[in-house]
Amino acid sequence: MRFRQVHLDFHTSEAIQGIGSRFSKPQFQEMLKLGHVDSITVFAKCHHGWAYHPSTANEMHPHLSFDLLGAQIEAAHEIGVKTPVYLSAGLDEKLARRHPNWLVRNQKEQIGWAGDFMSPGYHLFCMNSPYLDVLAEQVHEVAEGYDADGIFLDIVGVRECYCQYCVTEIRRRGSDPRNTEDMKALWEDTYLKYAKRMNATVHAVKPGLPVFHNSSHVSRGRRDLSFVNTHLELESLPTGGWGYDHFPLSARYAQGLGLDFLGMTGKFHLSWGEFGGFKHPNALRYEAALSLANGARCSIGDQLHPEGFMDPATYTLIGEAYREVEAKEEWCRGTASVADIALLSVEAAGHAFGRTDAPLGQADTGAVRILLEGHYLFDVIDTESDLGKYKVIVLPDSIAVTAPLKAKLKDFLRGGGKLLATGRSGLAPDVTRFELDFGAEWQGVSAFRPAYLRPGFELPSLRTASFVIYAEGMEVSLVPGGTRLASRENPYFNRDLFTFSSHQHTPSNLQDAGPGITEGPDGIYIAWNLFEDYALKGSLPVKEIITYALDRLLASGAGVQVSSRQPLVAGMQTDQTGIAAKTLTVALPAQGVTTLQAQTAKNRWVHHLLYGPPVRRGENVEIIEDLPTIMETPVAIAAARPVREVYLAPQRTPLPFQQENGVVRYTVPAWSCHQMVVLEFFIQDEPR
Structure with a gap:
């Protein structure tokens, strides 16, 4: 390519x-x-x-x-x-008018994309x-x-269709178009048949053509x-x-x-x-x-x-x-990501627990926003992904722990990894118990919404308070050996016809209603759909609560106690031997983006820094116009292998750097939009 x-x-x-x-x-x-x-x-x-x-x-x-x-x-x-x-x-308007019986139809015989032939638009083929x-x-x-x-x-894609060709085929299979599960299997087979047919058609002429x-x-x-x-x-x-x-x-x-x-x-x-x-x-x-x-x-x-x-x-x-x-x-060319954290996608795991409400789709979005804004190195994974390279796995809001997933996560935990779960994540599919040890016991879905979270720690930008959480919350109790990191507080009552107070929702009654965040041997659990909340509301306390949990887990995942860590440079934490909890720490604005890509064949890492803040123009249109200059940017990267040189790319300008106790430190001079920094490693047995 x-x-x-x-x-x-x-x-x-x-x-x-x-x-x-x-x-x-x-x-x-x-x-x-x-x-x-x-x-x-x-x-x-x-x-x-x-x-x-x-x-x-x-x-x-x-x-x-x-x-x-x-x-x-x-x-x-x-x-x-x-x-x-x-x-x-999938579209061919010329043929659609000649062969309307070839079009995708829903259960009411309606066609798509355009709903009829009296409106301008295209029509989708089965x-x-x-x-x-x-x-x-x-x-x-x-x-x-x-x-x-x-x-x-x-x-193209898997299409829901009840055209007469699909009805005929499902009946030929001995089923009925009213059997939704059999129809879903048919639609999957239809797409696979299409894809195989097209691939075979192309590759019969030109094997290997993309x-x-x-x-x-x-x-x-x-x-x-x-x-x-x-x-x-x-x-x-x-x-x-x-x-x-x-x-x-x-x-x-x-x-x-x-x-x-x-x-x-x-x-x-x-x-x-x-x-x-x-x-x-x-x-x-x-x-x-x-x-x-x-x-x-x-x-x-x-x-x-x-x-x-x-x-x-x-x-x-x-x-x-x-x-x-x-x-x-x-x-x-030929890059692979370097990542500390893996986000197990809700889309990849499936909408668990029988829930199909739209906000579930926001869990992945909210999680990625926080990981980007927190400048974490992360991948998005599915249940088939290899977990071996990660320190922390995030289970956002609605990940049911099936038997195969439990076995996979337990292997990851035995290797020293940690988990962060929110909402229903971590529960068995039947929603009766936690399948992982977060120091908590499941009690049920909270009757109050919104409710309040009072951290047992101070946030970087705010003093301790009762912070409103708009998303659905859960009730849990602490088990022996578990640690409470934050408390739940309920409002006086939910907003209703005869029980409402003020403009939006009722304030906290300031009474302890049980744990809001717990920690156990397997990681940290937060008793709300916190990632959905961030996607929809963008609350600063929500982001800082999540980043506190992630930083705590990354530190403990390195095999040392959080309390033993001291800052190396701004934001970088290490253990007493200097091993970093986070692979990369960089001083960027919240909307800055950073990644670390490994070019194994070239024996180097490439650190990317980007900054292009979108602004809103028109009606719900986000655009990028200005690319502000970012002044000197300090960076610390954990690298056990000795680094030979650090330079800016594509400028090839050498950068002064220090490597001590397994951490490489350098400062990126003023840059705009996108800057790459290359870390070239010594080849094994190469003179130093």
Whole structure:
């Protein structure tokens, strides 16, 4: 995979004439060079259903007079730019009107995406219908007829469908469309049949050609869905509905799968299909750097004008980001994350305990926000991940401890690791008891919401108080040997018709109502859905309570008592021998991002620092415009191996450093947007 890709859409109505009339090989090549582009996904078929090349498997756009796909591939290859080829798989508006019986339908026979044929919009196809054969012929034609560097198939995934093809198939299997579980199995089989068919079609012509099936989100915990692809493309346009939280969450999971992957953003102000919309160059610079910092390559979405003329403003904008990426690639190939903490994703583990309410999806988001803002090194994992490299596992809000998960966690604990659990996490699936020893016994769900948490420790930014927690809370009691770290306090009463006080909720009655945070041999338990609370409310006390727990666990996970630790530099804690509890400590603003990537083949670590604070413009649109300069940034990294040199990349400027008691210390001079610091290690037996 290349590092500097453009994803070029071309969804063009038959009502527009002059298709490709201004396409020019020299101009196409000039724009790719201007944008520092080394790979561009070009189009064979769009959502409207038209081909952009001569076709017997499809129909060429009625107002296109030449092989536009072939011309783009020839032009790009001539200057060394790769050309994966795009086909819209799930949408084909031309065929939708001819074969409406091939479309996905719900139980009420309603179609999607557009709900009817009297409104503008696309309609989604069922892969259980004859459409699958049509699509396979189209894919085969492209793979055989063109020098494609990959195939990108769009708008696919496991679809809930009750079309008559699905009804016929479920009855053939001896079941009934009213059997929801059997229908779910059918929908899974339908997608797998589609993916295998497309992969086989491509690889029969060109074995090993990259193929990606895009559903706009890589599902955590569904490795089977990830591995139908040869690589992953993480669609994540911050202003297009994904937000700036989505990519770090998705990327920190994807890197652990072992597949090559790229982060896909867009040049648009808002989202796909926006002609004339542009984001600030600083936003693209930051988003591309964020991909690199998370072990990903980069992709930027564009949409070509119907006349085929590449927009100079767009490729000037893209070039602002890709010129920097080009200079940084050397330090971003073949990387693996260095992490202290693993977040076991709620999405990956499944919505446990039978709960399906929407806030559950916020647990992962809230956890990643806190881990990013706390500048922790972390991965996002599923139940199949290897836990051996981590010091702390976070179980956010709703992780049921099944027998297989319990066995895996117990192995992790025997190795010296620790757990942080919140809400229902840590409970048996039947919600009767804790399966892990947090020094607590389960009593039930609290009758009060909101309630109050009073820490037995002082927060860095606030004095001790009763802090309101809006999310659902639990009631627990302390068991012998357990430690109470915080108390629960209840309000006088819940807000109701005849019992309400003040504007929002009733104050605490200031009476101890039992433990709010407990600690036992396996780790720390907090008796609220605290990560959901942070995702929805963003409360400072919630964040600082979580970071206190994480720091305490990281310290104890290093095998020494918390009280024996003393600061080495600002924020860095070590034991009496100097071994650091946290691998990395850095003085960054809350919205700064830091990662540590290992380039094992190069015998080095690459430390990434980023800062690009989003601001709100318009209606719920977050943008990045200004990239403030960060002044000198002190860093401490725990590294047992001797370090030969430390330098800035790509500048190659040497940095003074000290390595004492297993900790490397250096200060990053003033920087903006993104700075890499490289730690080169001595090779074994190399003279020092």
